[in-house]
Amino acid sequence: MSAITTHASSSGSSGLPRAVIFDAYGTLFDVHSVIAAAEQLFPGNGSALSQLWRQKQIEYTQLRTLADPSGGRYVPFWDITIDALRHAAARLGLTHALTSAAEKRLMDEYACLSAFPDALPALDALRERFGLPLAILSNGNPPMLDIAVKSAGMTGLFDHVLSVDAVRAYKPDARAYDLGTHAFGIARAAAREIVFVSSNGWDVAGAAWFGYTTFWLNRAALPVENLGVGPDREGRDMSELVAFIERP
Amino acid sequence: MSAITTHASSSGSSGLPRAVIFDAYGTLFDVHSVIAAAEQLFPGNGSALSQLWRQKQIEYTQLRTLADPSGGRYVPFWDITIDALRHAAARLGLTHALTSAAEKRLMDEYACLSAFPDALPALDALRERFGLPLAILSNGNPPMLDIAVKSAGMTGLFDHVLSVDAVRAYKPDARAYDLGTHAFGIARAAAREIVFVSSNGWDVAGAAWFGYTTFWLNRAALPVENLGVGPDREGRDMSELVAFIERP
Numbered sequence: 329m330s331a332i333t334t335h336a337s338s339s340g341s342s343g344l345p346r347a348v349i350f351d352a353y354g355t356l357f358d359v360h361s362v363i364a365a366a367e368q369l370f371p372g373n374g375s376a377l378s379q380l381w382r383q384k385q386i387e388y389t390q391l392r393t394l395a396d397p398s399g400g401r402y403v404p405f406w407d408i409t410i411d412a413l414r415h416a417a418a419r420l421g422l423t424h425a426l427t428s429a430a431e432k433r434l435m436d437e438y439a440c441l442s443a444f445p446d447a448l449p450a451l452d453a454l455r456e457r458f459g460l461p462l463a464i465l466s467n468g469n470p471p472m473l474d475i476a477v478k479s480a481g482m483t484g485l486f487d488h489v490l491s492v493d494a495v496r497a498y499k500p501d502a503r504a505y506d507l508g509t510h511a512f513g514i515a516r517a518a519a520r521e522i523v524f525v526s527s528n529g530w531d532v533a534g535a536a537w538f539g540y541t542t543f544w545l546n547r548a549a550l551p552v553e554n555l556g557v558g559p560d561r562e563g564r565d566m567s568e569l570v571a572f573i574e575r576p
Numbered sequence: 577m578s579a580i581t582t583h584a585s586s587s588g589s590s591g592l593p594r595a596v597i598f599d600a601y602g603t604l605f606d607v608h609s610v611i612a613a614a615e616q617l618f619p620g621n622g623s624a625l626s627q628l629w630r631q632k633q634i635e636y637t638q639l640r641t642l643a644d645p646s647g648g649r650y651v652p653f654w655d656i657t658i659d660a661l662r663h664a665a666a667r668l669g670l671t672h673a674l675t676s677a678a679e680k681r682l683m684d685e686y687a688c689l690s691a692f693p694d695a696l697p698a699l700d701a702l703r704e705r706f707g708l709p710l711a712i713l714s715n716g717n718p719p720m721l722d723i724a725v726k727s728a729g730m731t732g733l734f735d736h737v738l739s740v741d742a743v744r745a746y747k748p749d750a751r752a753y754d755l756g757t758h759a760f761g762i763a764r765a766a767a768r769e770i771v772f773v774s775s776n777g778w779d780v781a782g783a784a785w786f787g788y789t790t791f792w793l794n795r796a797a798l799p800v801e802n803l804g805v806g807p808d809r810e811g812r813d814m815s816e817l818v819a820f821i822e823r824p
Contacts, residue, residue: 395748395785411802418799500643537643551666554659
């Protein structure tokens, strides 16, 4: 506790946050390779499939937690990702084309994503230049996150790789976000001292509602979600996050 | 209580459900007039706007309840509908075209929807031919539902018009579905004795998880949502619901 208190008081004087927590998919990990594979497998439909797949993936996580917050409808993100892929394919009339081999190809791509090119330099800067502890807080289940971190060349960069699987409740359930404060030994009431970074507008809203300081990595240049809560800062790429950490 | 017991035992012998509960928007009330107005206001973008508007409307309800099941982020469906419209317009680059007058026009259309042409005959059949009590169970807040029921010519057809506003939790939160069993004085454990009807696949899944017998009014001929639970019966229009009630 004394170490934490010291850190808090030093960060208070320096203006630095006590930690930075990252969403994973779309924020650190680039799903572009999945879209490319989808386009190869389903010419002319790759983009539509990827978009609907992602939409259904997120929707299914939220429906399952909302229907039973105690986790009775929870299934791991990997399984939801397959469920969502199959629905998206059916919706686009591609069920016949989604062979076992095609499905395996897409899921393999999903498992082994690259990092966005701006991610590693930013993570290094936050660690080396500012000495900030870092974490991932993701809907992904632990085996998915382990492989993704390795594939993206990010092994050893994070103090914590946190999966909502630990609470069987998907974001934006507050218990999911609370994994971050808990991992860093910080009370929820002090969540503002942590910066939460996500490319997903709804995730930023959930994190802001929870109490984090939020940075919306608005890679797709989308309008803000009208949920009555905005990000503390918005930027197009990770260099703008580093600038925000330096000059909040 | 004795009346309910009698009803239960008589329905047991007849094979009829004890009640039929309907979702409102897209199930009983046709939003086509909104799409037509959107196309007039934003030529070439009416369909895309309507689709994104509806998607965001549902997403915002679920995010708000998921982030705080106690209702701390709850706002009425009318307000969410405006929030979603503004986001959808921004997403499509139509913010400048969404003047106050255009917004009012669309929301007025949304308030005063027509009934689907198959709805009234089916409601009459369920009431007159089978003597079934009927209800609406909707995300819509009470003033919206009141106007919608009147506009659709459905005044007096329902024993209960139930809004999730009473529990400040949107579907598929179980407390929302429990409004139906509670209104009919039926224990949740006996929810199978009620038929829940919705055009929305996710709503059907939520109702099935809750315990209702479900009829998916699949007006748009969509594939089933991959949520590990199917509808008890699927049909394209309300005549198929009446057939299902007659021959389960």
